[in-house]
Amino acid sequence: MAKRDYYEVLGVSKGASADELKKAYRTKAKELHPDRNSDNPKAEEQFKEVNEAYEALKDPDKKAAYDRFGHAAFDGGMGGGRHGGFGGGQGDFASAFSDVFDDLFGDFMGGGQRGGGRQRATRGSDLRYNLRVSLEDAYSGSQKTINVPTAVGCETCNGTGAESGAEPQTCPTCAGMGKVRAQQGFFTVERTCPTCSGMGQIIKNPCKKCGGAGRVEKDRSLSINIPAGVETGTKIRLAGEGEAGLRGGPTGDLYIFMEVQEHPLFQREGPHLFCHVPVSMASAALGGDIEVPTIDGGRSRVKIPAGSQSGRQMRLRSKGMPMLRGGGHGDMLIELAVETPVNLTSRQKELIKEFDKLSEDNNPESSSFFSKVKNFWDSMKS
Numbered sequence: 001m002a003k004r005d006y007y008e009v010l011g012v013s014k015g016a017s018a019d020e021l022k023k024a025y026r027t028k029a030k031e032l033h034p035d036r037n038s039d040n041p042k043a044e045e046q047f048k049e050v051n052e053a054y055e056a057l058k059d060p061d062k063k064a065a066y067d068r069f070g071h072a073a074f075d076g077g078m079g080g081g082r083h084g085g086f087g088g089g090q091g092d093f094a095s096a097f098s099d100v101f102d103d104l105f106g107d108f109m110g111g112g113q114r115g116g117g118r119q120r121a122t123r124g125s126d127l128r129y130n131l132r133v134s135l136e137d138a139y140s141g142s143q144k145t146i147n148v149p150t151a152v153g154c155e156t157c158n159g160t161g162a163e164s165g166a167e168p169q170t171c172p173t174c175a176g177m178g179k180v181r182a183q184q185g186f187f188t189v190e191r192t193c194p195t196c197s198g199m200g201q202i203i204k205n206p207c208k209k210c211g212g213a214g215r216v217e218k219d220r221s222l223s224i225n226i227p228a229g230v231e232t233g234t235k236i237r238l239a240g241e242g243e244a245g246l247r248g249g250p251t252g253d254l255y256i257f258m259e260v261q262e263h264p265l266f267q268r269e270g271p272h273l274f275c276h277v278p279v280s281m282a283s284a285a286l287g288g289d290i291e292v293p294t295i296d297g298g299r300s301r302v303k304i305p306a307g308s309q310s311g312r313q314m315r316l317r318s319k320g321m322p323m324l325r326g327g328g329h330g331d332m333l334i335e336l337a338v339e340t341p342v343n344l345t346s347r348q349k350e351l352i353k354e355f356d357k358l359s360e361d362n363n364p365e366s367s368s369f370f371s372k373v374k375n376f377w378d379s380m381k382s
Contacts, residue, residue, distance in 0.1 A: 003071050004049070006052075006053035006056055006057055006066060007053075007057070009028075009049055009050055009052075009053040010024040010025060010028060010050065010053050010054065010057070011024055011028065012024045014067070018058065021054065021057050021058060022054075022058065025050065025053075025054040025058075028050045029047065029050055029051070032046045032047045032050060033047055034047055056074065062074075122199075122245055122246045122249045123245050123249050123250045123251075123252060124151065124215075124242055124243035124244045124245040124246070124249060124250065124251045124252035125242060125243040125252045126242045126243075126252040126253045126254070126255060127148065127150055127241075127242045127243055127252065127253075127254045127255070128254075128255050128257060129146060129148055129254060129255070129256050129257070130257050130259060131144065131146065131224070131226075131256050131257070131258055131259065132259045132260075132261055133226055133230070133258065133259070133260055133261065134260075134261050134263075135260055135261065135262075135263040135266060135268065135295065136295065136297075137226060138226070138228070138229070138230050138231065138258075138260045138321065139228065139229075139295050139296065139321055139322065140228055140296075141225075141226055141227050141228035141229075142226045143223060143224065143225055143226065144223070144224045144226060145221055145222070145223050145224070146221070146222055146224055146256075147219050147220070147221055147222075148219065148220050148221075148222055148241075148254065149217065149218075149219050149220075150217075150218065150219075150220060150242065150243050150244070151215040151216065151217055151218070151243045151244050152215060152216060152218045152220065152244050153214065153215055153244045153245075154207060154209055154210035154213070154214055154215055154216050156207055156208075156209040156210070157207035157209070157210060157214065159214040159215065159244070159245075160207070160214055161203050161206060161207055161210060161212040161213055161214035161246075162203045162205060162206065162207060162212070163205045163206060163207050163208065164205070166203070166204070166205050168201035168202065168203045169201060169202055169203075169204060170200070170201055170202075171193060171195050171196035171199070171200055171201055171202050172195070172202075173193050173194070173195035173196065174193035174195065174196065174200065176200040176201065177193070177200060178192070178193055178196065178198040178199060178200040179191065179192055179193055179198065180192075180193050180194075199246075213246060214244075214245075214246055214249075215243075215244040215245075215246065222238070222241060222254075224236070224238075224256060226258075227324060228322045228324075229271075229321060229322040229323055229324035229325075230258045230260065230324060231258070231260055231268070231270075231321075231324075232258060232259050232260045233257070233258070234257075234258040234324070235255055235256070235257055235258070236255070236256040236258070237253055237254075237255055237256075238253060238254040238255075238256065239253050240253065241253065241254035242254045265293060266295060266332075268321065270321075270330065271320050271321045271322070271323055271329065271330025271331075272320045272321070272330040272331050272332070272333065273295060273319070273320045273321060273330065273331075273332045273333070274332075274333050274335060275292060275293070275332060275333070275334055275335070276335050276337050277290065277292055277302075277334055277335070277336060277337065278336075278337045278338075278339045279304060279308070279336050279337070279338055279339065280338075280339060280341075281338060281339070281340065281341065283304060284304065284307070284308045284309070284310075284336065284338040285306065285307060286306055287303070287304050287305055287306030287307070287308070288303075288304055289301050289302065289303050289304070290302050290304060292316075292334055294316070294319050294332065295319070295320075295321070295332070300316055300319065302314055302316070302334055304336065308336055308338070309336075309338065309365070310336060310337050310338040311335060311336065311337075312335070312336045313333050313334065313335050313336075314333070314334045314336075315331050315332070315333050315334075316331060316332040316333075316334065317331055318330075318331065319331060319332035320332050
């Protein structure tokens with residue numbers, strides 16, 4: 001089958017500049033690379049075709065020959081001594097592929113560090129600390145001291161990793177790149193340098209205390225200010241309080257993740273608090289005043305309307321939790337739970353039975369419910 005025009009393969013015009021050719025090649029190579037097209041059996045052949053086209057057109061002499069003679073320029077009869085050996089498409093594959101290697105795999109190998117070695121000093125890792133606080137602490141805010149096991153800069157070598165202030169030297173294996181490349185058949189494979197472990201530098205006389213890492217393990221005590229209004233899931237970032245960087249690199253950050261403990265009296269929903277308060281049948285029926293606790297340690301009197309049922313709620317404005325970033329407080333909601341008496345004496349039972357006989361017209365919900373039940377049964381019969 002006749003070869004396609006090289007300009008057509010790359011998707012550019014015949015007058016395309018060197019930069020346009022390179023950009024088109026990189027786009028096509030990334031699009032057709034076999035590793036990204038495992039479901040396309042033609043991807044490898046198309047990838048080779050793109051490589052062959054770019055290898056011919058990126059060289060000014062080869063491009064001039066191709067513009068004049070077409071594919072015949074590389075068939076051996078037209079300047080084969082100068083341009084021969086190209087027709088198979090693999091003779092110069094490694095050099096062409098290296099131009100686009102970083103574009104193809106930059107996201108996975110090196111994080112965009114193209115054209116130079118890795119930095120000697122690397123940033124320390126961020127740390128996470130889970131801190132549990134009481135609801136009272138979350139309400140008022142507090143200060144806590146925590147112990148964080150982490151890596152800190154070595155004081156003996158000042159974080160350099162070298163003994164007696166000696167400077168690290170460029171790694172002879174990777175020439176400071178931190179990575180090495182090897183040709184394996186069709187592919188060029190890039191790996192972390194085994195000599196320097198990707199650092200790009202080696203230390204011939206490492207610090208005895210830190211072993212050349214520039215940091216040592218140590219527990220640190222930190223004082224943490226807990227702002228009022230925090231809730232479970234609140235995250236506090238402490239810049240520069242994480243793990244020390246390797247060989248003098250910048251320190252990472254410390255993230256405090258808050259967990260507010262459950263409270264025996266109050267349930268929290270955002271800025272609002274709920275408190276379930278049991279009341280006697282007599283108090284619910286006759287009404288009256290009760291005293292309820294508040295999260296700030298105080299007390300509030302609440303008036304119970306006569307005839308209150310279980311589940312009735314009453315709101316205490318601004319008696320809830322403070323807003324984390326200002327804006328006042330939430331509310332506290334009192335939910336009544338009418339309590340049925342237990343362990344009755346004989347006299348109490350007699351009184352309740354007598355009361356029940358006298359209160360047939362005082363139970364509107366029961367009357368309504370059983371009226372609906374009767375209507376339901378009647379409709380089923382008919």
